[in-house]
Amino acid sequence: MTEKKHPQWAMAIDLDRCTGCEGCVVACHAENNVPLTSPDEAERGRMKHWIRIDRYYEGTFPDIRVKYRPVMCQQCDDAPCEPVCPVYATYQNEEGLNVQVYNRCVGTRYCANNCPYTVRYFNYEDPFWPEPLELQHNPDVSIRPGGVMEKCTFCLQRIQRGKLESKEENRELADGDIQPACVQGCPAEAMAFGDIADPESKVSRWAGSGRSTQLLDELGTKPRVFYLEKGA
Amino acid sequence: MDRRNFFKLVGTASGGAVAGACGREGDAIIPLLVPEEQIVPGVEEWRPSVCRQCPAGCGTIVRVMRAERILEIDGEKVRKPIAAVKKIEGNPLDPVSGGRICGRGQAAVQRLYHPDRPRGPKIRNAAGVLEDASWDAALDRASEALRAASAQQVLYLAAAVSGSRSAAVSSFLEGCGYAPARTAGTFDFEVERAAAQYAFGWNGIPLYEIQDADFVLSIGADFLGGWVSPVFYSRRFGHMRRGRESIRGALFHAEARFSQTAWAADRWLPAAPGGEHALALAVGALLLQRHGKDAASLPPALAATLREADIAALCMQSGVRQSWVEEAAGRLASAAAPVVIGGASIVRRNSVAAAAVANALNLILGNVGRAGGVKAPSRPLDTAAVDTGAARPTAVFLDGIADAAVPLRVRALLDAATVIAFQPSAHADVLLPDHDALEAGRVVSPITAPGYALTGGPSFVRPLYDTRASEDVLSAIAKRLGKSAAVPPAPYEEIFAAQDGFADTREFVSYAERQGGWWQERSAEISAAPDPEGPWGSAAAPGAPAASAYPLTFQAFSSVQYGDGGGADLPWLRQLPDPASSLMFDLPLEIDPDAAAALGVRNGDRLKVISAAGSVEAPAYVNPAAVPGVVSLGLGGTADALALLPPESAEGAGAQIFSCPARVERVGRSDRFLQFTRIDRDEEPARS
Numbered sequence: 001m002t003e004k005k006h007p008q009w010a011m012a013i014d015l016d017r018c019t020g021c022e023g024c025v026v027a028c029h030a031e032n033n034v035p036l037t038s039p040d041e042a043e044r045g046r047m048k049h050w051i052r053i054d055r056y057y058e059g060t061f062p063d064i065r066v067k068y069r070p071v072m073c074q075q076c077d078d079a080p081c082e083p084v085c086p087v088y089a090t091y092q093n094e095e096g097l098n099v100q101v102y103n104r105c106v107g108t109r110y111c112a113n114n115c116p117y118t119v120r121y122f123n124y125e126d127p128f129w130p131e132p133l134e135l136q137h138n139p140d141v142s143i144r145p146g147g148v149m150e151k152c153t154f155c156l157q158r159i160q161r162g163k164l165e166s167k168e169e170n171r172e173l174a175d176g177d178i179q180p181a182c183v184q185g186c187p188a189e190a191m192a193f194g195d196i197a198d199p200e201s202k203v204s205r206w207a208g209s210g211r212s213t214q215l216l217d218e219l220g221t222k223p224r225v226f227y228l229e230k231g232a
Numbered sequence: 233m234d235r236r237n238f239f240k241l242v243g244t245a246s247g248g249a250v251a252g253a254c255g256r257e258g259d260a261i262i263p264l265l266v267p268e269e270q271i272v273p274g275v276e277e278w279r280p281s282v283c284r285q286c287p288a289g290c291g292t293i294v295r296v297m298r299a300e301r302i303l304e305i306d307g308e309k310v311r312k313p314i315a316a317v318k319k320i321e322g323n324p325l326d327p328v329s330g331g332r333i334c335g336r337g338q339a340a341v342q343r344l345y346h347p348d349r350p351r352g353p354k355i356r357n358a359a360g361v362l363e364d365a366s367w368d369a370a371l372d373r374a375s376e377a378l379r380a381a382s383a384q385q386v387l388y389l390a391a392a393v394s395g396s397r398s399a400a401v402s403s404f405l406e407g408c409g410y411a412p413a414r415t416a417g418t419f420d421f422e423v424e425r426a427a428a429q430y431a432f433g434w435n436g437i438p439l440y441e442i443q444d445a446d447f448v449l450s451i452g453a454d455f456l457g458g459w460v461s462p463v464f465y466s467r468r469f470g471h472m473r474r475g476r477e478s479i480r481g482a483l484f485h486a487e488a489r490f491s492q493t494a495w496a497a498d499r500w501l502p503a504a505p506g507g508e509h510a511l512a513l514a515v516g517a518l519l520l521q522r523h524g525k526d527a528a529s530l531p532p533a534l535a536a537t538l539r540e541a542d543i544a545a546l547c548m549q550s551g552v553r554q555s556w557v558e559e560a561a562g563r564l565a566s567a568a569a570p571v572v573i574g575g576a577s578i579v580r581r582n583s584v585a586a587a588a589v590a591n592a593l594n595l596i597l598g599n600v601g602r603a604g605g606v607k608a609p610s611r612p613l614d615t616a617a618v619d620t621g622a623a624r625p626t627a628v629f630l631d632g633i634a635d636a637a638v639p640l641r642v643r644a645l646l647d648a649a650t651v652i653a654f655q656p657s658a659h660a661d662v663l664l665p666d667h668d669a670l671e672a673g674r675v676v677s678p679i680t681a682p683g684y685a686l687t688g689g690p691s692f693v694r695p696l697y698d699t700r701a702s703e704d705v706l707s708a709i710a711k712r713l714g715k716s717a718a719v720p721p722a723p724y725e726e727i728f729a730a731q732d733g734f735a736d737t738r739e740f741v742s743y744a745e746r747q748g749g750w751w752q753e754r755s756a757e758i759s760a761a762p763d764p765e766g767p768w769g770s771a772a773a774p775g776a777p778a779a780s781a782y783p784l785t786f787q788a789f790s791s792v793q794y795g796d797g798g799g800a801d802l803p804w805l806r807q808l809p810d811p812a813s814s815l816m817f818d819l820p821l822e823i824d825p826d827a828a829a830a831l832g833v834r835n836g837d838r839l840k841v842i843s844a845a846g847s848v849e850a851p852a853y854v855n856p857a858a859v860p861g862v863v864s865l866g867l868g869g870t871a872d873a874l875a876l877l878p879p880e881s882a883e884g885a886g887a888q889i890f891s892c893p894a895r896v897e898r899v900g901r902s903d904r905f906l907q908f909t910r911i912d913r914d915e916e917p918a919r920s
Contacts, residue, residue, distance in 0.1 A: 014470075017474055018496075019469065019493075020492065020495055021334060022809075023333065023337075026804050027333075027335070030339075036807065043904055052809070052908060052909060055812065060856065061859075062553065064490070066490070068495065132301070133803070135345050136316070136317060137318075181319075185334075187463040189332065190470060
């Protein structure tokens with residue numbers, strides 16, 4: 001990863017700590033106004049979870065184990081979703097985030113077709129929250145209308161807030177100042193987020209662990225999410 | 233959010249600071265709480281609170297912002313500014329949550345804003361329908377039922393939560409001459425408390441210091457899932473695993489279900505249902521017979537049982553491979569800081585004996601009161617299950633217990649009585665809706681904590697609807713009955729006398745409320761005094777179903793999504809994929825591949841589970857990790873899991889058993905099986 005002036009955001013997830021509790025999934029919904037989905041929509045494959053927990057059984061009973069892997073947008077450096085967008089609605093910004101410009105998206109869904117991680121979600125309809133559930137909406141996050149693709153942003157609004165606060169306080173951003181909702185809530189403290197360009201950051205130390213892997217690394221997408229595998 | 237940021241957020245948002253405080257951390261930056269109507273539009277406020285989704289009592293902080301809502305005031309619709317809850321996080325100051333929170337805790341905001349939340353009191357009419365009523369009418373109806381009952385005919389059923397609200401309930405019951413509140417016999421941890429009493433002589437739930445352990449054996453306690461305090465123990469688990477330099481703690485977990493703790497374990501020991509007792513005895517016998525551990529601290533009867541035990545027979549009885557039991561015992565014996573957790577996430581007849589022996593293994597290991605070992609409870613726990621054999625109530629208060637967690641024998645009591653409920657319930661005859669937990673300022677004593685703990689704070693959002701604090705409702709009922717209930721001391725005030733460094737009670741209470749609780753390290757350890765008369769004999773044969781009519785074992789469990797079933801109506805939890813099956817909007821019946829193959833069942837096929845007590849239908853999930861011959865169903869799905877369980881208690885405790893003999897039949901149709909991930913949509917799990 002090349003040295004850049006801007007922080008280079010990345011995440012590391014220690015699967016040895018992860019218990020598969022799905023607290024991160026609910027935290028993401030609460031933070032990002034992720035639309036509710038009805039069973040009928042879910043049946044058509046339209047359920048939206050910006051972060052999901054993939055489950056893999058290993059072995060057979062009684063010597064069976066399971067591995068849980070939280071999977072969200074991997075914020076790839078060479079993101080397959082980006083070059084196929086005809087309107088440049090998705091691109092990598094200077095901080096390494098694969099951002100989605102909602103009001104530029106025209107809903108071709110090419111990006112979702114080309115994402116090997118299947119972490120992009122399309123709004124087939126305008127989202128709806130039965131009253132008064134909308135009172136909970138996070139005003140820092142826009143509601144995505146029908147016809148628009150959405151996905152994990154690494155909680156961009158929290159990144160912006162962290163930067164603004166450090167600027168107001170006339171100081172550099174410190175490691176740990178910014179935590180996406182999933183990282184903040186994780187009961188087992190299995191997730192780390194920060195600047196991968198800072199070798200002292202927690203995410204750099206975790207990503208540099210001998211247990212560190214990247215999902216579908218062989219595809220050459222250069223994901224910015226690192227998984228620390230289970231085991232001794 | 234870390235401690236610094238929490239203080240910073242509440243500080244900068246509210247502007248003010250407490251001057252002239254006593255030099256405690258945060259005094260200079262914790263603000264006085266800004267009243268709801270003074271919240272500036274667009275500016276967030278963070279308020280300390282306590283999660284009430286389970287008895288764990290996690291300290292939380294709640295993000296509120298100004299919103300507007302049309303309220304009906306004196307018959308007129310008025311647009312008023314309100315404080316809207318935006319997000320719930322863990323309180324970084326709280327020793328239980330440590331700034332973390334589970335999915336159910338996050339979803340509590342949807343309880344507050346649930347579209348189907350009752351808007352006011354209701355009374356069941358002659359047609360059996362709950363209809364809207366005035367508070368006066370509802371209180372009159374409740375009072376009539378109470379007046380018509382003798383003191384012995386009034387029953388107060390409550391969840392096992394201790395705090396300011398339960399103190400008010402106790403005062404009411406005492407003032408009216410009624411018996412103390414009772415639990416429904418579910419999720420009150422009676423098994424664990426009885427086991428701790430036998431093994432250590434302690435009243436309450438022991439504190440397991442797994443964060444400092446290097447080997448943990450859990451027998452029956454799904455401590456990362458629905459047991460006692462999931463966030464607290466998840467934090468400790470994370471630290472045990474990877475929070476220390478060069479030490480990675482290992483976990484073995486024994487249970488007859490592949491639960492959340494089993495998923496996270498280095499080795500799952502799939503016990504036969506009821507085999508946990510034999511397993512614990514086998515481990516103890518191995519420690520004494522093969523690893524030369526000392527039995528001096530054990531009750532003599534247990535020491536004798538373990539010395540004379542036939543290890544191979546016990547392993548056979550437990551259902552776990554002997555080599556794995558030997559491995560567990562060997563690792564316990566060689567670990568520098570081993571600990572054994574004894575519990576019963578799925579209560580069985582012999583669960584008290586199993587948990588007692590499991591806890592007593594800590595006596596052999598010499599880790600009681602030590603770092604990485606087991607410590608005395610942070611507080612006593614005195615709740616007791618209702619004696620359904622003796623109780624004949626005509627009026628029942630139902631308070632904080634989800635319908636899905638009410639066992640059949642208690643339902644029978646409810647059916648025969650006038651039920652006065654504070655939360656929505658199908659059993660309610662009179663509904664006197666309490667404020668939501670986020671609207672009510674309450675303080676809770678967590679069910680387990682590293683030391684003394686009271687957690688919570690004052691109310692900070694205006695009630696949305698015509699609800700009333702149940703403390704006030706009980707007081708109103710007492711008045712109608714011509715009784716008077718003593719007002720319990722305000723939260724925190726009762727402990728002020730023991731605190732140094734505060735000028736007066738007011739300053740102390742203000743400080744505790746602003747930081748969201750008062751927590752103290754434990755001062756003195758209590759030594760263990762095991763009961764010589766405990767259940768220390770050899771294990772009876774596990775409860776394997778013998779009757780051919782019911783060849784399988786059914787077990788009910790608390791799921792990750794719905795907990796005791798109370799979370800099943802919250803949208804975020806409903807659409808949360810089941811971690812095992814990935815099923816959304818419902819919970820499946822877990823069945824092992826061999827049993828499924830014998831029935832010709834695939835995922836989503838509808839199955840009927842039949843026990844001596846009843847039958848339910850649920851979609852099948854062919855779980856490759858299901859114990860053969862065991863079918864499992866979580867609480868809160870469309871199938872009523874507790875409807876299968878006969879009215880029986882664990883031996884030595886009032887806890888309802890969660891396991892019984894059963895059989896399964898194909899219904900002959902399939903439901904839509906809405907899985908989120910595609911992993912096993914198109915494949916049948918195979919067993920070699």
